Amino acid sequence: MPDWSDSRIYAHYLIETAFPVEQAAETMAGEQSSGTFVRVPGETSELRARHAARVENIELLERVSSPSLPGSGIPAGQAGPPVYQRAKVLLSWPLDNLGPSLPNLMATVAGNLFELRAFSGLKLLDLRLPPAFLDAYPGPQFAVAGTRRLAGVEHLPLVGTIIKPSVGLTPEATAEMVRTLVGAGIDFIKDDELQCDGPHCPFEARVEAVMRVINDSASAAGKKAMFAFNVTGEVDQMKRRHDIVAAHGGNCVMVSLNGVGLAGLTALRRHSQVPIHAHRNGWGMFDRSPALGMSFVAWQKFWRVAGTDHIHVNGLRNKFCESDASVIASARECLTPMFDVPGKGCQIMPVFSSGQSAGRAFDTWRALGSADLIFACGGGIAAHPGGPAAGVRSVRQAWQAAMDGLTADEAAARHTELRQALEKFGR
Amino acid sequence: MPDWSDSRIYAHYLIETAFPVEQAAETMAGEQSSGTFVRVPGETSELRARHAARVENIELLERVSSPSLPGSGIPAGQAGPPVYQRAKVLLSWPLDNLGPSLPNLMATVAGNLFELRAFSGLKLLDLRLPPAFLDAYPGPQFAVAGTRRLAGVEHLPLVGTIIKPSVGLTPEATAEMVRTLVGAGIDFIKDDELQCDGPHCPFEARVEAVMRVINDSASAAGKKAMFAFNVTGEVDQMKRRHDIVAAHGGNCVMVSLNGVGLAGLTALRRHSQVPIHAHRNGWGMFDRSPALGMSFVAWQKFWRVAGTDHIHVNGLRNKFCESDASVIASARECLTPMFDVPGKGCQIMPVFSSGQSAGRAFDTWRALGSADLIFACGGGIAAHPGGPAAGVRSVRQAWQAAMDGLTADEAAARHTELRQALEKFGR
Numbered sequence: 040m041p042d043w044s045d046s047r048i049y050a051h052y053l054i055e056t057a058f059p060v061e062q063a064a065e066t067m068a069g070e071q072s073s074g075t076f077v078r079v080p081g082e083t084s085e086l087r088a089r090h091a092a093r094v095e096n097i098e099l100l101e102r103v104s105s106p107s108l109p110g111s112g113i114p115a116g117q118a119g120p121p122v123y124q125r126a127k128v129l130l131s132w133p134l135d136n137l138g139p140s141l142p143n144l145m146a147t148v149a150g151n152l153f154e155l156r157a158f159s160g161l162k163l164l165d166l167r168l169p170p171a172f173l174d175a176y177p178g179p180q181f182a183v184a185g186t187r188r189l190a191g192v193e194h195l196p197l198v199g200t201i202i203k204p205s206v207g208l209t210p211e212a213t214a215e216m217v218r219t220l221v222g223a224g225i226d227f228i229k230d231d232e233l234q235c236d237g238p239h240c241p242f243e244a245r246v247e248a249v250m251r252v253i254n255d256s257a258s259a260a261g262k263k264a265m266f267a268f269n270v271t272g273e274v275d276q277m278k279r280r281h282d283i284v285a286a287h288g289g290n291c292v293m294v295s296l297n298g299v300g301l302a303g304l305t306a307l308r309r310h311s312q313v314p315i316h317a318h319r320n321g322w323g324m325f326d327r328s329p330a331l332g333m334s335f336v337a338w339q340k341f342w343r344v345a346g347t348d349h350i351h352v353n354g355l356r357n358k359f360c361e362s363d364a365s366v367i368a369s370a371r372e373c374l375t376p377m378f379d380v381p382g383k384g385c386q387i388m389p390v391f392s393s394g395q396s397a398g399r400a401f402d403t404w405r406a407l408g409s410a411d412l413i414f415a416c417g418g419g420i421a422a423h424p425g426g427p428a429a430g431v432r433s434v435r436q437a438w439q440a441a442m443d444g445l446t447a448d449e450a451a452a453r454h455t456e457l458r459q460a461l462e463k464f465g466r
Numbered sequence: 467m468p469d470w471s472d473s474r475i476y477a478h479y480l481i482e483t484a485f486p487v488e489q490a491a492e493t494m495a496g497e498q499s500s501g502t503f504v505r506v507p508g509e510t511s512e513l514r515a516r517h518a519a520r521v522e523n524i525e526l527l528e529r530v531s532s533p534s535l536p537g538s539g540i541p542a543g544q545a546g547p548p549v550y551q552r553a554k555v556l557l558s559w560p561l562d563n564l565g566p567s568l569p570n571l572m573a574t575v576a577g578n579l580f581e582l583r584a585f586s587g588l589k590l591l592d593l594r595l596p597p598a599f600l601d602a603y604p605g606p607q608f609a610v611a612g613t614r615r616l617a618g619v620e621h622l623p624l625v626g627t628i629i630k631p632s633v634g635l636t637p638e639a640t641a642e643m644v645r646t647l648v649g650a651g652i653d654f655i656k657d658d659e660l661q662c663d664g665p666h667c668p669f670e671a672r673v674e675a676v677m678r679v680i681n682d683s684a685s686a687a688g689k690k691a692m693f694a695f696n697v698t699g700e701v702d703q704m705k706r707r708h709d710i711v712a713a714h715g716g717n718c719v720m721v722s723l724n725g726v727g728l729a730g731l732t733a734l735r736r737h738s739q740v741p742i743h744a745h746r747n748g749w750g751m752f753d754r755s756p757a758l759g760m761s762f763v764a765w766q767k768f769w770r771v772a773g774t775d776h777i778h779v780n781g782l783r784n785k786f787c788e789s790d791a792s793v794i795a796s797a798r799e800c801l802t803p804m805f806d807v808p809g810k811g812c813q814i815m816p817v818f819s820s821g822q823s824a825g826r827a828f829d830t831w832r833a834l835g836s837a838d839l840i841f842a843c844g845g846g847i848a849a850h851p852g853g854p855a856a857g858v859r860s861v862r863q864a865w866q867a868a869m870d871g872l873t874a875d876e877a878a879a880r881h882t883e884l885r886q887a888l889e890k891f892g893r
Contacts, residue, residue, distance in 0.1 A: 073634045136634075143698050146724070154787050155787070204517075205499065207509075237565045297727075299729040302733070318573070321572065324758065329536060360539070360583045361537065
């Protein structure tokens with residue numbers, strides 16, 4: 040990636056091709072800017088000089104004997120079996136081709152590329168955007184500092200959990216669960232992404248019932264738990280649901296990013312008075328193939344500029360197929376500025392979840408070196424031998440100890456709840 | 467797929483797993499409805515009976531010795547190397563889990579599934595939705611009949627083309643190109659998906675310049691070409707651009723579906739007075755891997771319900787890596803009702819493009835058996851030996867002949883322009 044001062048758009052790809060790599064890279068650049076399959080009238084040299092995408096760099100990687108994806112072509116007249124060269128390719132575009140528009144950026148850097156016959160593999164790895172995008176988009180409104188302020192959590196991660204079963208509880212049953220969790224001292228609770236506004240648990244009734252519990256508890260304790268209500272829906276629905284949350288004193292809304300899309304998220308962001316908690320469900324479609332799609336690193340940049348405040352990144356030793364290295368790389372990326380503009384780096388809060396409990400705090404802290412995150416545990420809190428309050432305490436004990444440089448064993452010797460958590464849930 | 471009378475949501479998947487298939491399928495159903503990794507308090511039998519997703523059918527396919535995707539798990543304690551079973555799995559959900567909401571449908575049928583460790587392959591193949599979605603969404607506004615009416619084309623395909631170079635032309639240069647094309651008798655022209663509202667070709671100036679040409683020509687000829695202006699952007703931008711198009715007498719807007727997302731498209735549809743031409747750029751991310759993502763058949767159903775009128779399907783012997791069989795299956799799907807409700811099947815107009823010219827009409831007609839489509843040619847019109855007007859005529863000659871049951875040779879003997887096209891561009 041080039042330095043910050045440049046005003047072009049940069050996109051980094053992994054490719055695999057049986058064609059000469061330079062030629063394949065030029066095909067990508069041509070297809071996604073001024074070029075066509077054949078040069079046409081009007082495609083002057085001046086126009087090309089001003090608007091053509093550039094191949095900035097090519098880094099050759101390994102060669103393989105079979106194509107990762109079907110349907111790709113091989114050069115005509117080549118002797119012997121085809122060899123597929125993998126490479127990293129950096130392309131750039133003048134911002135003026137599209138202006139600072141995220142939906143048009145998607146069409147430019149991740150549009151008609153993936154089906155090009157020259158490629159048996161093509162994946163967008165990373166992006167760098169010029170700061171003009173900060174003039175066009177507001178970016179995250181609350182991010183780390185604003186979320187900490189609203190949740191009343193100064194330096195530890197927000198200790199969170201998710202309402203389960205995912206779907207099927209009534210508003211009253213949801214509120215009863217919230218009562219237990221709030222009583223246990225939890226910082227953050229979220230709807231499951233499958234729960235939104237079905238007739239068995241209408242959104243407004245759920246907000247009323249849940250916020251009654253949270254508001255009562257907040258008055259008593261002087262600290263208000265953050266509840267991310269799932270507002271996923273059409274633009275008008277999201278705004279209306281947001282307003283219901285705000286009217287009841289709620290302090291967070293959640294959206295399924297792939298369900299609403301970029302224009303939907305931007306519309307919600309421009310309307311929202313509370314943090315936007317982004318669920319990445321469906322992300323595996325983009326990133327699970329090593330040869331196709333879009334890495335989380337590239338993908339999350341679109342949503343950060345559009346204005347999400349939190350995003351899911353899985354957790355260490357999660358129950359999905361994502362590796363620990365990938366989880367940590369994702370979380371680190373969320374905390375890394377996208378722009379070299381003071382206060383406008385669009386950093387957001389990563390959300391750790393899936394199979395998490397107190398013991399995971401030690402490795403997570405060691406790997407990430409930051410506590411600016413939401414640490415969501417399900418069974419790790421609800422099923423703690425000492426009950427949910429002990430579960431919450433165990434997570435706080437673990438994080439504080441890890442940040443103080445203690446090992447899990449040292450910390451367990453000091454804290455009963457943490458010792459119980461380690462015994463039951465492991466590390 | 468079950469019959470029409472059922473009110474559940476159905477989703478058909480291709481899976482690949484080293485685990486017993488029934489168990490793997492139950493994992494999908496549980497993860498995407500009432501289940502969790504471990505059974506939790508509140509997950510009563512009654513709740514499960516009402517809200518659990520069901521495994522409706524499993525069809526075993528081949529077994530393979532290596533996993534299609536990395537990261538999947540294998541059963542503990544199994545002797546010998548793992549074997550990966552492929553299968554088609556049909557799941558169903560009660561509509562009440564989510565209500566008729568496309569963004570929440572996405573989270574339900576294509577959410578946190580793709581990273582489940584049980585699977586080394588998982589692809590959504592098809593969907594069936596209950597007609598309640600027709601109460602919540604307007605569906606296509608113009609579709610085939612409305613598009614034909616606006617374009618003044620009764621029974622042949624709309625003969626179309628795309629402005630090239632993709633990006634870089636000024637509004638005036640674009641309008642000059644349109645003048646030539648309209649003079650040639652073209653039915654349909656579209657912006658490239660890379661051209662929207664960059665400073666070198668501002669949207670409003672482009673619409674003014676292009677519509678002046680189209681309106682002048684319409685007054686002269688009594689027939690108005692349809693121009694799909696790319697309005698891709700944020701919701702407010704799309705609405706404003708739509709209004710500019712409508713104010714200048716324009717009759718079509720285009721969006722990049724993956725750029726704007728479902729909520730964005732729905733907002734545009736509810737505002738729009740003209741047909742919405744949907745560009746599927748980026749679709750390869752979802753569908754190019756046989757083992758991951760979402761088929762075009764499933765994917766396009768979301769956008770049809772949301773209200774697109776046209777969608778791109780590539781063309782026969784296209785210059786991308788899509789097979790002819792896939793192109794025809796996609797086009798046929800667009801023309802097939804999604805709901806068994808008279809007049810509300812949400813059929814839309816497929817758009818053929820990429821390397822198309824008159825000669826392709828014969829095989830396209832033979833394979834599809836319908837002319838309810840837009841047939842877009844670039845060089846096949848612009849580079850015709852007799853000029854663009856001859857290019858347009860050659861395409862109409864070919865389609866009329868094909869629909870009359872003539873072979874390409876028989877038709878070429880009757881029509882000079884078609885003979886020239888066949889000689890230059892092939893079939």
